Amino acid sequence: MIKNGRIVKSLAGFYDVESEGTVYQTRARGNFRKKGMKPLVGDFVQFSTEENSEGYVLDIKERKNQLVRPAIANIDQAVIVMSTVSPNFSLNLLDRFLVFLENKKMTPLIYISKLDLIDNLDEMNQFKLNYEKIGYSIYFNSDELLNALNHKVTVFMGQTGVGKTTLLNKIAPEMNLETGETSEKLGRGRHTTRHVEFFNVAQGLIADTPGFSSLDYEVDNAPDLNNAFPEIALISHDCKFRECTHTHEPECAVKRALEKKEILQSRYDNYLQLLSEINNTRETYAKRRKKQV
Ligand SMILES: Nc1nc2c(ncn2[C@@H]2O[C@H](COP(=O)(O)OP(=O)(O)OP(=O)(O)O)[C@@H](O)[C@H]2O)c(=O)[nH]1
Numbered sequence: 385m386i387k388n389g390r391i392v393k394s395l396a397g398f399y400d401v402e403s404e405g406t407v408y409q410t411r412a413r414g415n416f417r418k419k420g421m422k423p424l425v426g427d428f429v430q431f432s433t434e435e436n437s438e439g440y441v442l443d444i445k446e447r448k449n450q451l452v453r454p455a456i457a458n459i460d461q462a463v464i465v466m467s468t469v470s471p472n473f474s475l476n477l478l479d480r481f482l483v484f485l486e487n488k489k490m491t492p493l494i495y496i497s498k499l500d501l502i503d504n505l506d507e508m509n510q511f512k513l514n515y516e517k518i519g520y521s522i523y524f525n526s527d528e529l530l531n532a533l534n535h536k537v538t539v540f541m542g543q544t545g546v547g548k549t550t551l552l553n554k555i556a557p558e559m560n561l562e563t564g565e566t567s568e569k570l571g572r573g574r575h576t577t578r579h580v581e582f583f584n585v586a587q588g589l590i591a592d593t594p595g596f597s598s599l600d601y602e603v604d605n606a607p608d609l610n611n612a613f614p615e616i617a618l619i620s621h622d623c624k625f626r627e628c629t630h631t632h633e634p635e636c637a638v639k640r641a642l643e644k645k646e647i648l649q650s651r652y653d654n655y656l657q658l659l660s661e662i663n664n665t666r667e668t669y670a671k672r673r674k675k676q677v
């Protein structure tokens with residue numbers, strides 16, 4: 385019988401496909417293999433199932449997005465975990481995570497951990513207001529965050545030590561994750577490769593997230609960078625030049641908005657920093673290519 389479903393687990397060449405509430409064990413066998421495509425957890429697939437024998441994944445539907453580590457596809461949203469201290473809160477790092485997610489069409493949710501370690505909340509409250517104005521959701525407690533996971537596929541990301549595991553243990557104890565502390569106590573190596581699996585939490589799906597300690601935001605051109613800053617993208621429609629980079633061009637609406645404090649200075653500064661990183665990388669590549677000729 386041919387069915388449609390979604391891969392919810394992958395282990396040693398087997399794929400668990402969920403279809404209308406039932407999970408079927410399958411292997412890969414389809415045209416996509418010739419194209420070098422490998423089924424990923426999160427893929428919507430067509431598969432065959434037979435009684436008394438395993439089924440086969442026959443076709444993979446087009447992906448909305450995908451991650452390499454963990455290897456998953458079609459992710460709706462990502463929780464960026466940022467701590468107030470140890471490691472220190474960084475708007476620069478946060479904006480890099482946001483650019484990465486915007487570019488991948490994953491909705492960012494921002495969770496602030498270790499609020500108990502700071503005496504004064506003024507700065508964090510101001511940050512919350514500022515970023516909510518851009519359109520982002522900021523969470524100071526895990527119960528509110530839990531509600532936002534309903535009916536969505538969510539991954540968790542953040543610098544090492546910010547408290548991802550601690551947070552996941554609070555909202556999804558069934559995932560049985562080890563925090564930095566416990567895995568050190570037990571003398572086990574960190575970052576052991578696990579199989580990839582979705583967990584049902586709050587009527588949504590959560591993917592385990594082994595990686596993400598360093599971040600390549602994966603944007604390599606100015607227009608994509610512009611679009612990865614939603615408030616800049618919106619205002620850029622009023623710039624005189626269609627491909628305005630908001631640096632040296634006359635009649636730039638973004639610079640006007642900056643003067644009127646309608647755009648945060650830190651956001652603009654981080655935009656400029658990423659833009660110059662992108663330009664530097666492009667120049668380096670161009671030089672290398674010239675040398676090769
Ligand atoms: N005071 C306080 N400590 C926290 C909080 N969240 C996490 N921690 C501590 O911070 C340390 C790191 O937490 P983890 O949950 O292991 O961090 P992680 O992001 O999973 O780190 P990696 O596994 O390295 O990616 C642990 O000692 C936690 O107990 C918090 O909200 N408040």
Ligand SMILES: [Zn+2]
Nearest residue numbers: 623628630636
């Ligand atoms: Zn402009």
